[in-house]
Amino acid sequence: MSISKRDFLALGAAAGASLALPAWAQGKPMFDTLNMFVPAAPGGGWDGTARSIERAAKAAGLVGNMQFENVGGAGGMVGLPRFVNQRKGQGNILMVGGSVMIGAGIANKSPVTIKNVIPIARLTEEAGVIVVPSAGKIKTWKELEAAIKANPKAVSVAGGSAGGTDHLILGMLIKALGKNPREAAYVAFAGGGPANAAILGNQVVAGISGYSEFEEQIKAGKMIPLAVSGKSRIPGVNVPTLTELGINVSESNWRGVFAAPGISDVQYNVLIDFVTRLSQSAAWKQELETRKWTNAFMTERPFERDLAKDIADKEVLMKELGLA
The missing domain is CATH 3.40.190.150 (Bordetella uptake gene, domain 1)
Structure with missing residues (x-):
């Protein structure tokens, strides 16, 4: 842009008269x-x-x-x-x-x-969190890791749209576990609501999304958080990072x-x-x-x-x- 924010605001100040000031400078909404x-x-x-x-x-x-x-x-x-x-x-x-x-x-x-x-x-x-439904067969990270190593195609994972951060995290995870990322059984959803419904309904084995999208279900005990994808733990959330679990994957x-x-x-x-x-x-x-x-x-x-x-x-x- 040819006019910087600083120059723009300076021009407004130089105008002098209050009528020349933008509305928000007079206490009105921008x-x-x-x-x-x-x-x-x-x-x-x-x-x-x-x-x-x-x-x-x-x-x-x-x-x-x-x-x-x-x-x-x-x-x-x-x-x-x-x-x-x-x-x-x-x-x-x-x-x-x-x-x-x-x-x-x-x-x-x-x-x-x-x-x-x-x-x-x-x-x-926001770091991603990997969850499983409390009513599902898998309850721990070791169980999920073993299932992916045995057959990634059999471990369906719900997340956001194809090619998005959730999808990338799954691909990186499968690769880090020594399997082919192209075998990922990723189930893409257009919004957090449908993805939550699929996880809670045991239609998929696991789910990946931002912590805020799963927080309500986690606190209600309906989902089990197994790992977070960030470089460090989420403040106030006692869930290990993938790195802590020995998986060299970090993505936010x-x-x-x-x-x-x-x-x-x-x-x-x-x-x-x-x-x-x-x-x-x-x-x-x-x-x-x-x-x-x-x-x-x-x-x-x-x-x-x-x-x-x-x-x-x-x-x-x-x-x-x-x-x-």
């Missing part, structure tokens, strides 16, 4: 209405992120109202083209997305990918927000300022703590560079695992 586009079904991680943004933004006085549109399917590849084609130039809308969308775009060979939207901010990072899922193509420099800077203020608010910090999300805030050029590297790394990894 947006009377902010639209959130969620390229996934209700109940999953992206939807949960969008709802957390709503709660925190309202509590911080940054928005008046928020409207939501959910279009699920194929790890965001169904909704993404709609966002790109129908929301061009609209500066009052944000799309929630993340690392899942990178893998889904590669796996589906989609003509429209995360490269076609404008990165605004990375917000959170990040989530962020993106703008539609064709927005102006001014619209871009307002959205950057919005997410920056959101990330600094007490309400957002509470959301992170409640949902056990790691604060991974990053915006502008640093986020753009990190995103480009993530795309390149996942292209290599998915080819190695036979997923691309």
